[in-house]
Amino acid sequence: MTYNDLTPTPDADSKPFWEGCRNHELxxxxxxxxxxxxxxxxxxxxxxxxxxxxxxxSGGKGTIxxxxxYHQPFHPEFADKVPYVVAIVELEEGPMLIxxxxxxxxxxxxxxxxxxxxxxxxxxxxxxxxFRPA
Amino acid sequence: xxxAGICNYVVITYGHSALWGGGMAQMLFQMTRNEAAFGHFGxxxxxxxxxxxxxxxxxxxPGTWQRIASGQRKWAALNPxxxxxxxxxxxxxxxxxxxxxxxxxLVDICLVSxxxxxxxxxxxxxxxxxxxPAVLISGMGQQNPSREIGQARYMAGPTGAKKAxxxxxxxxxxxxxxxxxxxxxxxFSYTVEITLQDYGFFGPGEGGDWLKxxxxxxxxxxxxxxxxxxxxxxxxxGLTPIAEAVMQLRGQCGDRQLGPQTQTKPPEVILASDNxxxxxSHACFVLKKx
Amino acid sequence: MSLxxxxxxxxxxxxxxxxxxxxxxxxxxxxxxxxAIKDAGLKKEDIDGLIAYRHFPPCPGEPDVTPQHIAQHLGxxxxxxSQDAN
Numbered sequence: 192m193t194y195n196d197l198t199p200t201p202d203a204d205s206k207p208f209w210e211g212c213r214n215h216e217l218x219x220x221x222x223x224x225x226x227x228x229x230x231x232x233x234x235x236x237x238x239x240x241x242x243x244x245x246x247x248x249s250g251g252k253g254t255i256x257x258x259x260x261y262h263q264p265f266h267p268e269f270a271d272k273v274p275y276v277v278a279i280v281e282l283e284e285g286p287m288l289i290x291x292x293x294x295x296x297x298x299x300x301x302x303x304x305x306x307x308x309x310x311x312x313x314x315x316x317x318x319x320x321x322f323r324p325a
Numbered sequence: 326x327x328x329a330g331i332c333n334y335v336v337i338t339y340g341h342s343a344l345w346g347g348g349m350a351q352m353l354f355q356m357t358r359n360e361a362a363f364g365h366f367g368x369x370x371x372x373x374x375x376x377x378x379x380x381x382x383x384x385x386x387p388g389t390w391q392r393i394a395s396g397q398r399k400w401a402a403l404n405p406x407x408x409x410x411x412x413x414x415x416x417x418x419x420x421x422x423x424x425x426x427x428x429x430x431l432v433d434i435c436l437v438s439x440x441x442x443x444x445x446x447x448x449x450x451x452x453x454x455x456x457x458p459a460v461l462i463s464g465m466g467q468q469n470p471s472r473e474i475g476q477a478r479y480m481a482g483p484t485g486a487k488k489a490x491x492x493x494x495x496x497x498x499x500x501x502x503x504x505x506x507x508x509x510x511x512x513f514s515y516t517v518e519i520t521l522q523d524y525g526f527f528g529p530g531e532g533g534d535w536l537k538x539x540x541x542x543x544x545x546x547x548x549x550x551x552x553x554x555x556x557x558x559x560x561x562x563g564l565t566p567i568a569e570a571v572m573q574l575r576g577q578c579g580d581r582q583l584g585p586q587t588q589t590k591p592p593e594v595i596l597a598s599d600n601x602x603x604x605x606s607h608a609c610f611v612l613k614k615x
Numbered sequence: 616m617s618l619x620x621x622x623x624x625x626x627x628x629x630x631x632x633x634x635x636x637x638x639x640x641x642x643x644x645x646x647x648x649x650x651a652i653k654d655a656g657l658k659k660e661d662i663d664g665l666i667a668y669r670h671f672p673p674c675p676g677e678p679d680v681t682p683q684h685i686a687q688h689l690g691x692x693x694x695x696x697s698q699d700a701n
Contacts, residue, residue, distance in 0.1 A: 197361040197362050198362045199359040199362055200359070205359070230476065231473075231476070256378065257374040257375070257377045257378040257381070257480065258374070258377060259370050259373040259374050259377060259426045259427060259428070259429075260424075260426065260427035261364055261370065261426050261427075262423070262424040262425060262426065262427060263423075263424075263425045263426065263431075264364075265364075265366040265367065265369070265370075266361070266364070266366060268364075269364045272364060274424075274427070275364055277360075277363055277364060277365045277370055277374075278374075279374055279474075279475055286476075287475055287476045288475065289360045289363060289365055289475040290363055291363045291364070301381075302377065302378060302381035303381070313362070317362070319362055319363065321363075326664050326694075326695045327622055327664070328618070328621070331663075331664070331694050331695055332663045332664035332693070332694055332695050333661065333663055333664075334655075334657060334661045334662050334663060334664065335662075335663075335664030335665070335666060335695070336626075336648050336651060336652070336662050336664065336665050336666070337666045337668065337699075338628075338644045338647055338648045338651075338665070338666070338667055338668060338685065339643075339644070339647070339667070339668035340630070340640050340641065340642070340643030340644035340645070340646075340647055340680070341640045341643065341671055341674075342635070342638055342639055342640045342642075342643065342674050342677070343640075343671070343674075344633075344634050344635075345634055345635060345636045345637075345638070346638075346639070346640065346674030346675070346676075346677065347674050347675055348640060348671055348672065348673070348674035348677075349671075351671070351672040351673070351674060351675065352671045352672050406629070406632060408632065408633040436633075438632050438633060439631075439632065439633065439634060439635035439636075439638060439643070440630045440631060440632030440633070440635060440643055440647075441628075441630045441640075441643030441644050441646060441647035442627075442628065442629060442630070442647050443626075443627070443628040443644075443647035443648045443650070443651040444624050444626060444627055444628070444651060445624065445625050445626035445627075445651050445652065445654075445655050445657065445662070446622055446623070446624055446625070447622065447623060447625050448621065448622055448623070449620055449621055449622060449623050451623075451625075452623035452625045455625045455626075455655050455656050455657070456654070456655060456656030457625055457626065457654060457655060457656070459623040459624075459625060460623055460624045460625075461620045461622070461623050462618070462620075462621075462622045462623065462624065463619055463620050464619060465618065496617055496618065496619050497619060498619065559632040559633060561632075562668050563668070564668065567624070568627045568629075571624045571627050572627060612624070613620070615623055
């Protein structure tokens, strides 16, 4: 298994999000009825069950909801990357993403710390939204 | 199915060549497809995220989890079939254990086990005529918050354990004071803390004090995971805790039997729990001596 | 009507555990189930419901374990079969 096998495999629901990432845009579905911005993407608004959506772009700012520092590589592709940080980032617009925190000493990490998006073009086809201290 | 009269005897079974056969690794990779690109795999990272948030919200941490991991290891030492029973886990051993996914050390994580376990459920009437002392399902409750951990706001509690536990106790018409021991689904040390906390044994962040002095250990006032649990006996999902609750209520647990020989209360009522996903599902059972 | 004290757990089945080489997942289901039936003092024909615990992905090289496989190998035809979502 190579790193490319680990990169996201967009499906019909998530394709607009990952295409947006390639253009360095964080695009989310917003319910046209009740205004709920939702993540993960889906056909139905979990709040009001409307299927009417518009796309909105996030400003890429948020805070760390929680984080974990991986010391063991759970996959050979990450053997030379430990220790690294996986976090849940809560965007100002509401969505909560699993992501990496980069360019941040581990001892300065904290829950609720402000962060902003940092685009990582890992291949021609794939760009990952990572985050760094704001 | 039993209540609808469709079945008389239902068997519930689990089996996995998780360790030797590599099955657990398969599961972990399938669990996190789009998150694998960030190096996020399976349950360890997910529960570690929950535990970190709990540290932030109510000040728990490794000091609390050590008491859980070491306490359960003492029970495992009394269980001849436990995987870790021969290896003591003193406080200093816990803190020396390597970090896996900070804040979790390897010793905060359950075992990966080959093996299986099964139980059989039938009506209380039929149970009377069978070979073994019956263990009654006195109460049960389930709650499924369902959201993936990446979008969960319940990771530091209240988790599904809060509602499930309340419902189970209500059905059984007992309170926590009537509970003699607990068999808690313990995929991670933190899972034990948040479950006991949500059941109401202590308030948020008071777990460290509650656990102090061996509360859950042999000789303690509220024995927890008396087989060693999934941290120290073996991992068979919810059937590790449920099987142990049944065997304890039957009085067939040998050296680890609750009662005078382990300086604990002879058990009449035991709480048992099960989790699914990463705190996404919770089931609580009140089991009672028949 | 409340389910309080209406049902009971009457059998528990164990298997070798820990690191147990050269065994399939299915084999553990079968051994655990057969031991639970014995423990309860039942006959296999008494079992008319079978719930397999959450289905984990099969181990490399192993076929998927389904409740139907387990029933076939136990030599039973239960009225009810399912796989738990947890």
